[in-house]
Amino acid sequence: MDIEAAFHVVGEFGPYQKRAVAVLVLAQVYMACQSMLIVLVGSTPEYRIDRQQDGVQFSQHELRQHVTFTEDVDSIVTEWFLIRQQSYKVGLAGSLFFAGLLVGNVVFGPLSDKIGRRPVYLTGLFFEVVFGYVTAFAPSYEVFAASRLLVGLMNGGIGLVCFVLTQEYVGRSYWAMTGTLTSMTFAVGIALFGALGYFIRPWRNLAMVANSSGVLFFLLSVTLPESPRWLYSQGQTERAEEVLCYMAARNGNAANNLTLRRVAKAGDPNHRQTGVLQLLIHPVLRLRTMVLMYVWYACSLVYYGLTLGASEASGSRYLNVAMYGLVELPAYPLCIYFINKHWAGRRKSMASFLCLAGSACLCTMFIPENAGSMLSVTSLALVGKLMVSAAFNIAYVYSSELYPTVIRNAGLGVCSMSCRVGGILAPFVPSMRALHASMPFTVFCVSGLSAGCLGLLLPETLNRPTAETLEELSGPTHGRVLESKPLLYEDEKWKSNHE
Incomplete structure (x- = not known):
């Protein structure tokens, strides 16, 4: 068996x-x-700094x-x-x-x-x-x-x-x-x-x-x-x-x-070599990896950009940190519900949540500073955090199903590498307010929307067998359909081969 x-x-x-x-x-x-x-x-x-004269800069020791x-x-x-x-x-x-x-x-x-x-x-x-x-x-x-x-x-x-x-x-x-x-x-x-x-x-x-x-x-x-x-x-x-x-x-x-x-x-001798290089050589894995790397990068940039900004928001920094964590919790029941429905699945759910996160960040640019508490930049940022948390969670589950077992950790490792690039850049995005007050949320908006659209290039994995080896990935149920044919064609081909 x-x-x-x-x-x-x-x-x-x-x-x-x-x-x-x-x-x-x-x-x-x-x-x-x-x-x-x-x-x-x-x-x-x-x-406050005491007794500082205009134009005089204290050294670090004097400060x-x-x-x-x-x-x-x-x-x-x-x-x-x-x-x-x-x-x-x-x-x-x-x-x-x-x-x-x-x-x-x-x-x-x-x-x-x-x-x-x-x-x-x-x-x-x-x-x-x-x-x-x-x-x-x-x-x-x-x-x-x-x-x-x-x-x-x-x-x-x-x-x-x-x-x-x-x-x-x-x-x-x-x-x-x-x-x-x-x-x-x-x-x-x-x-x-x-x-x-x-x-x-x-x-x-x-x-x-x-x-x-x-x-x-x-x-x-x-x-x-x-x-x-x-x-x-x-x-x-x-x-x-x-x-x-x-x-x-x-x-x-x-x-x-x-x-x-x-x-x-x-x-x-019959065991095919696996490693990070296979992610570039294998025709099916190459496209999947390129798309997933950008999706993970965008998820990380928006997720950590909004989370690390919690301490800069008005009010208690401890309450803000807790709130930015708790706001994620409703996202996960939504994930479980949508990704297991045949009309949504992994691909459409991830793309939709990413686009909703980008849209929430976009709406912050149209909110006046004196808006009420129910409609403020903070509340929309929390909505964006909820949506990108859902997308991030689906990306983890979805990516693990797209890679065969023999190379799953290598594939997830490369995706996580691009994810950490987003994390490295996230602390510096708020400094873009010096250019314009809306620039940070503009970056988050563009990242979310573009990643959501690119995610639609990936195949659906709901109710499909997971490959254990690269040979299974290259078998008749997979091939090069992802790169050369529409996704609908791949879906019908999979069904015909398994009925």
Whole structure:
């Protein structure tokens, strides 16, 4: 039997898989805290500079003697006086984190396809916790910035592998649900971090408490098995059978006669080589990867651009951070509903949510400054955040279905790489207000609308078999139809080949 048939015997989402997925999903709370850390620990309070003469610029040493912070805030800004000409260092620390995410996606994605999901995930989580404590106890800004780069490096790698594991532990019919739960828990983590920041004001204490949850999730993750789908795709069918039988026993199902169909091992001559290069060489994967890279970039730019701007909005920065996390929650039930409907599916739903996010940002340019609270720039920005969160979640689930198992992490890694480029640029988009007040939202609008239109070039994956190897992707059900024929033709060809 193949791997999907085996999951029907084992249980697609039995009690054991529920516990394993719960550990991976809850780990998103820790990852969200690390992603949003700079929003609160980098807060810039109100301050005044005493006895400064016109045209006279204080040096950094002199500035420390004349500056007075008028707001009771403890952050890296108040500790290292990151104001005036030094204020760029706050944004730099945030961008270094996203730069680390980019490198982590590029390195950890293909690595987990090569040596396995479990060792890469556990190693990355362990070192992220270690570097997280370095952040909390950093003696200088330079050490703090370097630690944020290293935390981002690990966070980017394990976030990707963690998501893939939540998919590969369960039957394919549950992929949309587990993928959605992962994104939903990340949003809850943002809201919890806002609440945590409200009760723990010293930035070092906040960084240490937020990082300590990673220790718990590491201990819980040690017992997780390797992905049976990855083992099967690598030709390690005996080990895959062992993991599946282990899952079946924990689920209370009998799987004594579970035998998987043998496939070529990674070292065999008949086993096609996989790697990032295949994303450029393979005719089907090439177009998919190009489109998905831009979609992920746009999702990240709009998502993080709106989220990181929460601390700049009027009102309590802690409430704003929590609100920008909670506003995502309604998006995920919408995702589950639409992506499983034949008249919507993955492709149309993702494109629609991206266009709605761009439209919401477009509408902010027509709102007067004295508009009421029900119709304001902030409320429309929250609507845009809700829509792009839905699109981002669908992009994760959709992309994992578009790539075969043998190259899934490499494909998602490349997509995440372009996603992190958007994250790196996001903190600097608000500075475009110097050109025009509406420029940031114009960038978000154009990004969302263009990505939504390009997403329509991708094929639908709802109720279709997922390829395990590149040979299956190149088979008669796939071919080069995506690049040479309309999508409707591909749909009819798929139906005729499977009826």
